[in-house]
Amino acid sequence: MRLSPRCLAGTVIALLCACESAPPASPAIDWEEAAIGLEQQALADRQFVWHTLRGEAARVHYRPGSFAARHAVMLTRSGDASVRRAIEIVGIEHYEHPVDVFFFDTRADLIAFVGVPATGYADWESSSVFLVFSPTWRAFDTHEIAHVVSINTWGVPVEPIWWIREGLAVYADGRCREHTVQALAAEYLRRGELPYASDLIYRFANVGEMPGYLGSGSLVGFLYETYGVEAIHRIWQQGGDAIETVTGASLNAIDARWRAWLENVESDVEPEEWRRVIDDGCG
Ligand SMILES: [Zn+2]
Numbered sequence: 001m002r003l004s005p006r007c008l009a010g011t012v013i014a015l016l017c018a019c020e021s022a023p024p025a026s027p028a029i030d031w032e033e034a035a036i037g038l039e040q041q042a043l044a045d046r047q048f049v050w051h052t053l054r055g056e057a058a059r060v061h062y063r064p065g066s067f068a069a070r071h072a073v074m075l076t077r078s079g080d081a082s083v084r085r086a087i088e089i090v091g092i093e094h095y096e097h098p099v100d101v102f103f104f105d106t107r108a109d110l111i112a113f114v115g116v117p118a119t120g121y122a123d124w125e126s127s128s129v130f131l132v133f134s135p136t137w138r139a140f141d142t143h144e145i146a147h148v149v150s151i152n153t154w155g156v157p158v159e160p161i162w163w164i165r166e167g168l169a170v171y172a173d174g175r176c177r178e179h180t181v182q183a184l185a186a187e188y189l190r191r192g193e194l195p196y197a198s199d200l201i202y203r204f205a206n207v208g209e210m211p212g213y214l215g216s217g218s219l220v221g222f223l224y225e226t227y228g229v230e231a232i233h234r235i236w237q238q239g240g241d242a243i244e245t246v247t248g249a250s251l252n253a254i255d256a257r258w259r260a261w262l263e264n265v266e267s268d269v270e271p272e273e274w275r276r277v278i279d280d281g282c283g
Helices: 005-013 038-044 072-090 107-114 141-154 162-173 181-190 197-202 209-227 229-238 240-247 251-263 271-280
Strands: 051-054 058-062 099-104 120-123 128-132
Touching: 038 099, 038 128, 051 072, 058 072, 072 099, 072 141, 072 162, 072 229, 099 107, 099 141, 107 120, 107 128, 120 141, 128 141, 141 162, 141 229, 162 181, 162 197, 162 209, 162 229, 181 209, 181 251, 197 209, 197 240, 197 251, 209 229, 209 240, 209 251, 229 240, 240 251
Parallel strands: 058 099, 099 128
Antiparallel strands: 051 058, 120 128
8 A cells, every 4th residue: 555645644643543544535435445445455465364253343353373363352342342432422323334353463564564654554445444452552443443433424524634533533442551531631731731722733743643642632522522422523524613613612712621621630640650651652
């Protein structure tokens, strides 16, 4: 797979999650076309031998003898739960396509396949995700499956894309190591390092990987829990400039409300653990 400009931007976010392939020309999904996506490439590639375990909503694919093979039942349950969480987040009754979840032992193996430096990758056109899972790295199945379900339900978000696309996925996952996303955002706030909402929305690439992802996850979570899923859906489809018309508040006012809301979130992160999160990411 060739790297699109958007995927190249993914080189800076490898610690937390992924970059996605170029968006479809239309939000409408052509499943005939999707059948020749990365999912089919993976299953057809003779270098890779896959075993498959089917859940209710997720089909987990793993290599014999891999770390994922020893946890296949748990991963299938986790995949099903991730699809349920994504369905809940976007406010639909059910998601019509099974989600294929492929596990790799190492980041190098994943990169060799998807061609993007990341530890997770969502190919929403084929409703499939590709994840690293090892004794030292947890799989971001909820994050990547949230990408697949949200984009296939709502379409690709209107520019600026990153804050809301990644923010919704980080919010859906809700955790980073042993901490909630909101507790870590509260810690950024306490340290005076929480990015402004305007920077997250319009200058996502400039705020740094961890502040960008965790800040956007917190901001989207605040908007979601304060104004509801329909507000998020409208901002997703109309862009960051729509925040004012959707919420009735200016972006500066939203930023202030978000910070005041975070003041009430307990930050439980010890300094040593904070350093570990910042240095090593959320896996
Ligand atoms: Zn992502």
